[in-house]
Amino acid sequence: MSATSAQKPTLLSIRNIAKTFGRNVVLRDVSLQIAEGEFLTILGESGSGKTTLLRIIAGFETATSGEVWMGTERLDQQPPYRRRVNTVFQNYALFPHLTVEQNVAYGLRVARRPDAEIEQRVTEALEKVKMTAHARKKPSKISGGQQQRVALARALVNRPNLLLLDEPLSALDANLRRQMQVELKSLQREVGIAFVFVTHDQEEAMVMSDRIALLRSGELEQVASPREIYSRPATAYVAQFIGHTNLLRGEVRDGVARCGSLSWRTSAADGPALFSLRPEHLRPSSVASNGTVRVTGKVLQQAFHGATSLVRVECAEGLVLVMRTSSGALAAQEVELEFSPDDAIPVRESPERA
C-alpha cells in the first residue's frame, strides 16, 4: 500500500462487487478501498470492466452482488441523484441547450441553493478551470478541451466527496492531453477531492495516479502506487501492460533460478517460475562488473524512441531480449548483455480468463 492510503481514512469501500450482463461476466469479486483525497486510477484494456465498475460507483449500473460503502453509508442502494459522487463523462455530456454557466450551475439549481450562492460558486468554478470568458456560450461553440474543463467545473462545483472520471482525456489530441493530465492532477491536489480516474492508457495512469488498480477481465490484478506497480509487478500481465518487459520463463531449484543457459540466485520459491526483467535493467556488459548474469546474442532490430532506443537481441535457444539504451545505436552485431539478479522480478502467471 502506498503512503497516501495508509495515512488517510478510507472514503469509499468497494466490497466483493460482481456484475454479469446475461451470461457475460464483466466483474468478478472486485474489492477496493479509496482513501480521502486520493487519486486512484482504474486501468485496464477495453472490455476489462473498468467503466462498468465506475458506473456501479456512480449508480448507473446495479451490481449483481457486492456492496459499495461511503463511510458508514451504503451507497449501492441509493439512486445516483442521492449519491455525493459526481462524474465527468467520456464525451463530457454537457447539456446542449444550456450555456456553459447554466451547465455549471445545474447541480446547485436542482439542489435549490440560493441564487447568490449559486452565482458565487459558479463564478469560482469557472475561474478555476479558466472558462470565465466563455460563460455565456453554448457547449457546441467551444472546443473539446474547453468542454472538458466545463464538465470538470460542473462536477466540482457541487463539492462531491468523490469525483469519477471516465476516460475524460481520450477524445483530446496528444499535446492537449498531456497538458490536461498535468492540469487535472494539480487541480485534484488543489481541491483535495478523491478522484477515481478510468483509463486504458498506462502512461496516463503512471503520470497522474497516487495508486493504480489494474483490472483484467473483470478481476483486479494489482493495486499499488505507480512506482511499485512498475518495479514490483505482481503478475506477468501487469509487467507487460505497464511499460515494456522481458518475461523469462524458467525453474527455481534450491534458491537458483534457471532459464535456458542463464542462472542466478533468487529468493523465489522452488518450482516453475516466471521473471520480469525491464529493458532498462539490461546493459552491454563491462569487464568491471561482477555478480551479474551475462548473455550473448545478435542484434535483431533497433528502434529509436528519442531519449532512448530499444534494441532487440536474439540470444541462444530462441530467447529474445529487449534492452533499453540511451547511448545511441549499437555498432556491433554480436553483443554481450548483463543484468543483476535483483532486477529479475518473480511474477505470477496470468492465466487466460474467458
Place this chain on the structure above:
Amino acid sequence: MFSRAYKTAVTVPPLAWVAVFLLFPYALMFCYSFWSVTPAQTIVHSWNFNNYKELLQKSVYWQTLLRSMWIAARVMLFSLLLGYPLAYFLSFYAGKRKDLLYQMVIIPLWVSYLVRAYAWKTILGSDGVLNTLLQYVHLTSHPLDFLLYSPFAVALTLTHIYTPFTILPIYASLEHISRNLVEASHDLGATPAQTFWKVIFPLSIPGVVAGATFAFLLSLGDFLAPLLLGGPSGIMISNIVVSLFGAAYNWPLGAAISLGMLVIVVSLLFFSERLEKKWSFS
C-alpha cells in the same frame, strides 16, 4: 465530376414535376381568385379583388375559419397530451417491446381514414356504442346528442386520426437525446422529475413543434371528418371550399379561400421551422 448531361438528367424531372403539379395549379388558382362568376354561372376572366373583399366582409367565412382553427388547436393539444407520454414511454421505458409498440402506433395509419371516421360514427351516434352503454349503466336517461354532429365529434375523430403523426416526431426527438445527458442530470443530483423538465423536455421541443404542426395543419385542412361527423355546427373551412368548387359553382371565391389558407399554412410552417431551429442543438 458529373457531366452536364447527367446533371440535366437528374435535375430536370423533379423540377418538371414541381412545375406541372405544384406551380402550375397554384398559378391557375391564383388567376381564378381574381376572376368572377356571373349569376348565369359562367366564369368571367375579368380581373378584380371582389372575391377577397367578400371574404373579409362576410362573417360566415371568418367564423368558419376561426372554428376550424379552434378545432385544429384542440386536436393539436389533445394529440400532444396523448402522444407525448406514449412517445416518452416508448423511447425510455418500452425496452424489448419497443418495436412491437412502435408498430402498433404505425398500424392505424394503414387503415383507411374513412373506416376510422365511420367507426366514430357508430361509437358516438345516438344509437351508438357510447350512448347505449351510458343508458345501460343509467348515467343518462336519453342519448346525449352533443356527442355526434358537433365540433366535439370532429375534434375527437381528428385527434384519433392524427395522434400518430405527433407521436412519431416526438419519439424521434426523444430517441435523439443522448442517454448520457440523462445520466449526467441524475449524477448532478436531479430527481427523475427535475431531469424530465430540465433536460428531456427542452431537448424534445423540436419533435413537439413538428408534431404540433402536423396535427394542427392536417386538421385545419380536413374536410371528411366535419362532413361525416360535424353536422351543421361542425362545418370547417375546407367544407366551404369543397362546396364552392362543387354545388355552389363559385370557383373564383373557392380559389380565393384556398389561397388565403395557403398563406396561413405557409406562415405557420415558417414559424414552426424557426421554432424547431431555435431548439435544435446538434
